Amino acid sequence: MIVGSPAADARPPAPLYKRPVFTFANIGLGVAIVVISIFFLFPIYIIFLIAFVPTKYTLFTALPPLYPVKLTWDNLTAGLYGANSPFLPSMYLSLEVAFFVGFLALAVGIPTAYGLSRLGPRLAYGITTVLFIVNMVPSITIAIPISVQFIKAGLYGSWISIGLTQELLALPVAVFLLLGAFQGLPRDLENQARVDGAGLGRTIYGSLIPLIVPALVAAFLLSWMLSWDESTFALILYNPATSATLPVNIFLAFTGRGIPANGVAFSVIATIPVILLTVVLQRYLKGEDLAVGVRG
Amino acid sequence: MAVVDRNGRPPAPVATFWQRHKARIVPFLFVVPSLVYVGYFAFYPAAQTIVYSFQTPILSFTTYNYTASVQLGLYTWIGNTLWVVLGALALQFGLALAIASILARSFRGKSVFATVAILPIGIATVVAGYVFSQIFPATGGGYADSVITATGLNHLLTIAGVSLPIYWTHTVPLALATVVIADSWKNTSLVVIILVAGYATIPKALYQAAAVDGAGPFRQFRYVTLPGLRNFIVMALLIRGAQEVNIFQLAYIMIGSYPQLLTVQVYTLYYSTGIYLASAVSTVLLGIVGLFIVLVIIIGGRGR
Numbered sequence: 001m002i003v004g005s006p007a008a009d010a011r012p013p014a015p016l017y018k019r020p021v022f023t024f025a026n027i028g029l030g031v032a033i034v035v036i037s038i039f040f041l042f043p044i045y046i047i048f049l050i051a052f053v054p055t056k057y058t059l060f061t062a063l064p065p066l067y068p069v070k071l072t073w074d075n076l077t078a079g080l081y082g083a084n085s086p087f088l089p090s091m092y093l094s095l096e097v098a099f100f101v102g103f104l105a106l107a108v109g110i111p112t113a114y115g116l117s118r119l120g121p122r123l124a125y126g127i128t129t130v131l132f133i134v135n136m137v138p139s140i141t142i143a144i145p146i147s148v149q150f151i152k153a154g155l156y157g158s159w160i161s162i163g164l165t166q167e168l169l170a171l172p173v174a175v176f177l178l179l180g181a182f183q184g185l186p187r188d189l190e191n192q193a194r195v196d197g198a199g200l201g202r203t204i205y206g207s208l209i210p211l212i213v214p215a216l217v218a219a220f221l222l223s224w225m226l227s228w229d230e231s232t233f234a235l236i237l238y239n240p241a242t243s244a245t246l247p248v249n250i251f252l253a254f255t256g257r258g259i260p261a262n263g264v265a266f267s268v269i270a271t272i273p274v275i276l277l278t279v280v281l282q283r284y285l286k287g288e289d290l291a292v293g294v295r296g
Numbered sequence: 297m298a299v300v301d302r303n304g305r306p307p308a309p310v311a312t313f314w315q316r317h318k319a320r321i322v323p324f325l326f327v328v329p330s331l332v333y334v335g336y337f338a339f340y341p342a343a344q345t346i347v348y349s350f351q352t353p354i355l356s357f358t359t360y361n362y363t364a365s366v367q368l369g370l371y372t373w374i375g376n377t378l379w380v381v382l383g384a385l386a387l388q389f390g391l392a393l394a395i396a397s398i399l400a401r402s403f404r405g406k407s408v409f410a411t412v413a414i415l416p417i418g419i420a421t422v423v424a425g426y427v428f429s430q431i432f433p434a435t436g437g438g439y440a441d442s443v444i445t446a447t448g449l450n451h452l453l454t455i456a457g458v459s460l461p462i463y464w465t466h467t468v469p470l471a472l473a474t475v476v477i478a479d480s481w482k483n484t485s486l487v488v489i490i491l492v493a494g495y496a497t498i499p500k501a502l503y504q505a506a507a508v509d510g511a512g513p514f515r516q517f518r519y520v521t522l523p524g525l526r527n528f529i530v531m532a533l534l535i536r537g538a539q540e541v542n543i544f545q546l547a548y549i550m551i552g553s554y555p556q557l558l559t560v561q562v563y564t565l566y567y568s569t570g571i572y573l574a575s576a577v578s579t580v581l582l583g584i585v586g587l588f589i590v591l592v593i594i595i596g597g598r599g600r
Contacts, residue, residue: 033409036395036412043431044416046427046540058430060460063460112329115327116327118322134334134338136538136586136589137338138537138559140542141578141579142337143345148571235545250420250426254422254549272418275418276418278418282414285489
């Protein structure tokens with residue numbers, strides 16, 4: 001074997017000096033990371049602590065211990081199966097509404113995003129701004145007149161009424177996400193399908209949609225998640241005679257119109273799926289979508 | 297007689313209105329359902345609120361609801377709301393700039409830190425409100441006091457003349473501060489996501505050039521990072537600002553209806569006095585958010 005063969009030369013040369021690990025800046029960075037992580041994780045830890053430790057060590061003491069003194073399932077079982085626990089109907093309503101919001105976001109969001117990607121830039125910008133403004137209008141301001149309307153229409157408290165209002169929050173986000181996906185597709189793809197004789201419907205659903213499935217899934221799940229966590233519309237529109245969504249029951253439990261222990265159990269149940277979704281969806285949570293296409 | 301043009305050929309068929317504008321009309325038709333939907337479910341109810349705010353059960357046009365809200369303390373509610381907005385924006389942007397700057401570097405465990413920094417998005421607002429109501433309870437004490445005791449800060453507080461338990465929600469500034477902390481915990485992640493997107497648009501070469509010119513980390517931040525993030529920061533400030541004005545359940549669970557915030561007053565007035573008085577306060581809320589919306593339109597439009 002020849003000494004100095006290309007394989008041997010390919011190894012990078014040893015650095016002239018090794019970067020020190022424990023510099024002042026690195027230690028500062030490390031401390032910042034640890035402090036910020038504790039700030040973010042501490043409340044989540046407390047949620048689980050309160051859920052799995054007897055309430056006399058958590059809710060009903062002035063200086064609650066910071067570590068689990070004793071573990072118990074009692075809080076959860078009492079909340080989920082206890083007498084008069086609204087858990088099952090509440091969970092059912094939450095799921096109904098969340099899936100409705102998710103599917104509606106796709107049903108209305110796909111055509112809207114496609115249309116926006118084909119409109120002139122000025123009109124498209126105007127319409128995205130309108131959708132964006134909808135996201136800023138105070139929920140409580142529009143929830144009250146809407147609830148008056150729904151009472152008249154006899155839809156008060158139904159999954160349709162809650163879902164239709166929550167869609168106001170989900171639709172803009174879904175449209176921005178899908179718009180990004182449509183804009184990423186080459187324009188020729190569509191022209192080709194049209195030349196091959198496909199109608200507009202078949203072009204969109206036959207050749208464009210299959211290419212943006214990940215964005216569709218992300219839009220559906222984000223909408224689902226927004227609905228699952230939403231509580232202002234759900235609170236104003238809930239009918240005390242039937243049932244309320246999980247967040248509303250949590251709200252009622254902690255504002256003196258329910259049992260706090262129920263709220264504890266519901267909080268854990270409501271939190272787990274969304275934490276998982278957040279981690280899974282991490283790479284779809286894009287700044288451009290949240291700030292409606294601000295460019296640098 | 298056959299119609300022919302100057303060259304003796306039949307004239308080209310005149311394109312119909314539909315044929316001429318099809319390329320623009322069809323995409324617009326796709327957008328119509330969304331526009332009808334947001335028109336009916338967002339803009340129409342918002343307009344209705346304004347109309348209701350000038351009515352009472354017996355009068356069809358009156359400013360009574362507004363004078364009554366002022367007597368009830370409307371200006372205090374606006375003041376409290378603005379303090380929360382300012383505090384929350386300052387805390388969120390300080391934290392988010394720090395986190396985004398950290399995430400712009402590369403280090404071991406970066407993806408774990410990135411995940412931790414967005415976890416609060418996955419916690420429902422009501423759950424966040426509840427857990428912070430246990431950290432800063434209205435009854436005094438709570439997990440905040442436990443942490444103060446565990447870290448030995450209570451000795452320091454004793455010297456300063458503060459004794460445990462601390463009644464977090466009994467004074468207005470402290471109560472608003474706890475709401476600001478809780479809200480920032482829940483929402484800083486959204487700002488982080490926007491600023492990280494902003495960082496991605498700053499060319500790395502600018503930092504190298506600045507370093508060659510002898511700029512240290514602080515001057516790089518001041519003269520490269522901040523100008524590069526400017527548009528993102530402005531947009532994020534406006535979005536978050538409008539949403540801070542709308543802060544409701546989090547505050548209601550933590551501090552109830554004192555100190556009063558606009559949204560909480562809308563809610564309590566709606567259930568205690570009905571729709572008319574609540575609509576007046578609601579319209580004031582809408583007006584404040586409207587200012588943010590106008591700024592978004594002006595600034596967003598200028599960037600194009």
